[in-house]
Amino acid sequence: MKSLLGALSFVLVCQGVGGLLHTFTDGAFDLWALTHRIGFLDGYEVYVSSVLLVLGVTVGTAAERLPGSA
Structure with missing residues (x-):
């Protein structure tokens, strides 16, 4: 469970950073983010x-605090 949450955390952080980089660099990081490809999110990509x-x-952080093995 801990490794699954760690992997989910990694994907979420990558998508968040990629979406912000895509927005602030006018599309230079096109392959990193999926938020700009979803139609109903137009105008809300930064949020x-x-x-x-x-x-x-x-x-x-929650995954690191879980007791148990990796």
């Missing part, structure tokens, strides 16, 4: 990417 980044850090 969604920020939420994904914070959620990824939160899930990673």
